[in-house]
Amino acid sequence: MSGRRKNSSGDLFGYPPSPSHSSYSSSSKSSSATNSTSGRSRVTGAARSVAGVFAACFSPPEDDTNHPSSSAYGSSDAFSSTSDVSGASDSTEGRRRGTARGIYATRNDSTHMREPGSTKFTMAEITTATKNFSPAHKIGQGGFGTVYKGQLRDGTLVAVKRAKKSMYDKNLVGEFLSEVQALSKVEHLNLVKCYGFLQHGDERIIVVEYIANGTLREHLDCFNGNVLSLASRLDIAIDVAHAITYLHTYTDHPIIHRDIKSSNILLTEKLRAKVADFGFARLAADVESGQTHVSTQVKGTAGYLDPEYLKTYQLTEKSDVYSFGILLVEIVTGRRPVESKRELEERVTARWALKKFKEDLAITVLDPKLERSDANGFVLEKILDLALQCVNSHRKSRPTMRRCVEVLWEIRKDVQLLN
Known part of the structure; x- marks a missing residue:
């Protein structure tokens, strides 16, 4: 199967990340350069340039809002925690504000x-x-x-x-x-x-x-007796990536969700994903003032928490990227991030799955409820490759959520060509 990449530097689990990090870095640098000027005209111009890239990515709003509970x-837990915004060595890409939020709104x-x-x-x-x-x-x-x-x-x-x-x-x-x-x-x-x-x-x-149809986690557990196809799971991942990208890049001030997980993703009857629960959300650092992170006590859910945030108490948008990487592994394996009843080597799902991926055994981690077809194997490897980027132990080496959207849409396009 295609999609395998040999890696060169260490990640969270001791598995090297892909050379595609260079593309993430160049993308981020380019974005920063584009946003180096100030003023409303800059924001509007940036919005127009990005609109062309993402125009095909959006679906029309749903017309069904009467949904059951979740x-x-x-x-x-808490709505907020005491924090301060400070400078650090980590750099954050420039953002498009003000009128740009209309792109994702x-x-x-x-x-x-x-x-x-x-x-x-x-x-x-x-x-x-x-x-x-x-x-x-x-x-x-x-x-x-x-x-x-x-x-x-x-x-x-x-x-x-x-x-x-x-x-x-x-x-x-x-x-x-x-x-x-x-x-x-x-x-x-x-x-x-x-x-x-x-x-x-x-x-x-x-x-x-008020949203219908349960959480993503419930659907992965087949609470209603129906199995989510891998195509539907890819669509859900794209929806979630769009939501987080909007929070990080297109709001008046960037927002870090801080609790991205399958039980916080609600599904409509049409299986469109909606990210819920902003109880841990924090405003991100003000990059235009030279600030690079928010220093705050750790909040989040075990299994999804960014290890660098745990170590330094420095919160950035890349903490959401890490959680999204864990979510990607959960989506394709069907397993929770931590499965205490599994054999020792399989208890931390991302570690187990990404190890198998490196050994060219990715198909063995596919949710057993899904067919082991060539098409599913292709999508699985591509998604695991992106997940590996997201869970890198160094936040600078993780892609932006905007880049995650681009990669996921590339996967969808490739699948459509295969079919």
Whole structure:
């Protein structure tokens, strides 16, 4: 099978990354050079140049927003953590801001055209929507608090995230509001919408879009009896990559999700992916001010956490890239990142799968529910090759999420040619 590359320098697991890192580096340098000037005209010009590249990548918004519940709504812990922005040796590529966000943004597709983030809800509205937080409306539970299904007066179905009272701290009110305000400005087809919030007394509540059809993790486990094809999994990976790219590159200020994982990816009835749960999200460093990372306590989920972030407490967009690499391995193998009941050498899924990939035995790690065909083998090797880039132990050597989108679309094009 094609797609194998011999590697030259070490990665997280001791397996060398591909020479294709040079293409990632050159892409990043080129992007930085393009964005070296300042002003609104620069942003607009950059937006136009990127629009041509990505024009064919977008699908029209969905017209179905009445979706069942998912446990992903309640999977986060704290909304934010104390942090400071500082300089370090790591460099971050230049970004396209302001008007550029329109490239990745999509119109609100709610039946009732409710604008994301536009509403500061009252307690009366929330209690009415959730039937006074009825246990029958509970759809999720996490470290952050409890999530309820609700219906607003205009008929919009929502998920209401209610923070634990024990988490309330007056010193965190400012951070809570700044986080909500940042998230209220993002809108993308592959991101769960944030409709608004409530902060009153000891209540902190966020109201978000209500999505159907379970999480990606549930579908990988075949909770509904249907097996996701590898083609569908590739489409889902592309959706997720688009969402993270938007957060990193096309928002007014870059946002690091910090908890990319299969249980935080909701699927619509048409199997379009929407990234959910911004409970750990942080604003990234302000590159234009010379800052390169956010120094903050570690947040995230075991198995997906960037080892360099764990070691240095320096958070960058490349931490999301690492998590995405782990997710790619999970998508093609069907296994969770850590499987404690497996044999010792198979317990860390990415380590096991990428070792097999290096040994030209990639097909042995394909989800056994999928057919071992030449086409599937081709896609598997290409995706594992990208995953290997993403989980490099050195963040500078990881691709940007924008580059991940490009690679995944190249894989899809190749598959279409094969068929």
